[in-house]
Amino acid sequence: MKTKKGTTIVEVLVAIAVLTIGLLALYEAIISGMRFNLKAKHRSIAYNVSSQEREILRGTSFASLNNQTEGAFLGTVSGLDKLPQGVDKLTIENYEGSSDIKKITIKVQWQESEQTKEVKITTLIYKEGLNQ
Amino acid sequence: MKKSRGVTLVETLTIIFILAIIMETISTIFVSGWKYYHRESALIQTQDNAKFVISSLTKEIIQSSSVLGNRNFSGTTYTSGTQELIIKTPSLDNDKNPIENTFDYIVFYLEPTDSHILKEEIEANAASSRTNQTKTVSTMINNISFTYLTPDTPENATAVTVSITSAQGGGGEVQTTTLVSAAKLRNK
Numbered sequence: 001m002k003t004k005k006g007t008t009i010v011e012v013l014v015a016i017a018v019l020t021i022g023l024l025a026l027y028e029a030i031i032s033g034m035r036f037n038l039k040a041k042h043r044s045i046a047y048n049v050s051s052q053e054r055e056i057l058r059g060t061s062f063a064s065l066n067n068q069t070e071g072a073f074l075g076t077v078s079g080l081d082k083l084p085q086g087v088d089k090l091t092i093e094n095y096e097g098s099s100d101i102k103k104i105t106i107k108v109q110w111q112e113s114e115q116t117k118e119v120k121i122t123t124l125i126y127k128e129g130l131n132q
Numbered sequence: 133m134k135k136s137r138g139v140t141l142v143e144t145l146t147i148i149f150i151l152a153i154i155m156e157t158i159s160t161i162f163v164s165g166w167k168y169y170h171r172e173s174a175l176i177q178t179q180d181n182a183k184f185v186i187s188s189l190t191k192e193i194i195q196s197s198s199v200l201g202n203r204n205f206s207g208t209t210y211t212s213g214t215q216e217l218i219i220k221t222p223s224l225d226n227d228k229n230p231i232e233n234t235f236d237y238i239v240f241y242l243e244p245t246d247s248h249i250l251k252e253e254i255e256a257n258a259a260s261s262r263t264n265q266t267k268t269v270s271t272m273i274n275n276i277s278f279t280y281l282t283p284d285t286p287e288n289a290t291a292v293t294v295s296i297t298s299a300q301g302g303g304g305e306v307q308t309t310t311l312v313s314a315a316k317l318r319n320k
Contacts, residue, residue, distance in 0.1 A: 009147060016154050023161050030168050037172050041179055041309065048186065048313045052293065055314040059282060059291045078295070079312045130318065 039112060045082050046108040046119035052077040053090065053106050054121055062127050065102050067092050073106075083110035100127040167303040174302025178309040181272045181298040185250065186313045188269055189217075189294050192238055193315035196221040199286045205239050205253050212286035216241045217278045222319060223260035230319075236262050240269070248273050248299075274299035274308055281314070291316040 056075035057065070064074070070089040080086040087109045095101040106121045196219040202211040203218050212218045217240045222230035236256045243249035250269040256262040275297040280289035297310040 009143070012147070013150070016151075020154070020158065023158060027161050027165060030165050030172075034168060034172055037175055037179075041175070044179060044183055044311065048311045051190075052312060052314040055291055055316045056281075058316040077312075077314075078293075079310070082310065130316065 035113075039117075042083055042110060042112060042117065043119060045079050046086070046110060046117075049077050049079045049083075049086070049088070049108050050106045050119050050121045052079070053088070054104070054123060057104055057106075057123075057125065058130050062102075062125065062129075065092050065104075065125065067094065067102075069093075070107070080108070083108070085111040095124055101125070169303070171303030171305060171307060174300040174307040175309070177300045177302075178272065178298040178307050181270055181300075182296045182309045182311040185270045185273070185276075185296045185298070186294060186311050188252075189240060189296075190313055190315040192219060192221065193217075193292050193294070194318050196238075196317050197235070197319040198317065199280065199289050199292065200237070201287045203237060203239065205237070205255055210239045210241055212278070212280075214277050214279070217286075217292065223257045224262065225259070226261050228261070231257075231259055234259055236260050242273065242276065250276060270298070272298045272300055275310075289317070290320050 053073045053075070056073075056077070060074060069091050071091070073088040073090050077088070080088060089107040089109065091103075091105040091107075093103050093105075095103040102125045104123050104125055106123075107118055109116050109118045111117070198220050199212055200218040200220055202209055204210075210216050210218055219238050220235050221238060222232075223234040223236050225231050234257045236254060238255075239253050241251055241253070243251055249271050250273045251266055252269050253266045254262055254264060256264050273296070275295070277295040279293040279295075280286050281291040281293060283289065291314055293312065293314040295310065295312040297308055299306055299308045301307075
């Protein structure tokens with residue numbers, strides 16, 4: 001009768017290889033999880049920068065809201081430097097042709113894995129509103 | 133039949149050697165995975181916390197009618213500045229509508245014995261649906277800073293900027309998230 005021979009070295013190596021592949025997949029999951037966390041962080045910074053600008057504009061007199069296209073923010077916001085290549089873009093235009101209502105588009109853009117990401121807030125400001 | 137000859141010393145050593153190399157790789161992946169897990173959960177917690185604090189504060193500031201320079205709340209006098217904020221806000225009835233000429237007072241301050249704790253104390257009018265209470269807003273504050281806009285004195289401010297840094301340790305380092313937001317007093 002042939003004797004029982006236990007586990008061969010080839011079997012052991014195959015088992016280890018399978019285990020390693022499994023662990024590497026797990027590792028990949030961790031890395032992409034970290035990437036998503038960073039994305040979420042950038043997005044919440046950008047959102048808060050945008051809302052700062054919105055609140056600044058709410059407190060700016062209506063007469064100072066001159067029309068502009070993708071120009072710089074009015075007033076000073078903080079946090080933009082915490083985004084990779086963060087850019088502020090403010091568009092002020094007449095709403096449906098009326099100069100009594102301004103349509104405000106606040107954009108914050110930043111770079112993430114060679115792509116431009118953006119947070120955009122749009123609001124209307126009326127001549128006789130909060131600003132006066 | 134050939135006699136089974138067992139395992140030679142060389143074979144044993146080879147196995148031990150290969151296993152050692154593989155185990156080292158696996159344990160490195162394991163240890164760093166563990167570290168990243170704790171680091172990332174700390175980061176998520178700080179982000180979550182900073183967002184929560186910013187939204188709780190701006191929600192109250194937007195509704196308020198003015199910032200007070202100082203005020204006594206149940207025996208302690210607070211002063212609006214970079215670390216403390218006192219707001220006067222219209223009282224709300226049970227349908228959450230404002231009651232005319234009736235005000236509640238809210239102070240946000242750091243616990244004197246532990247500056248990581250941000251507290252909110254409400255002093256409500258008898259007619260208000262708010263109740264007198266002291267709440268803990270956050271226990272992860274690393275830094276808080278209020279700035280007052282146009283003008284930059286608390287009493288006349290028309291807007292307040294809130295900067296929050298939350299910190300939490302994890303995976304052998306401290307993770308922080310700083311968020312800055314602003315709120316214009318809508319009832320000024």
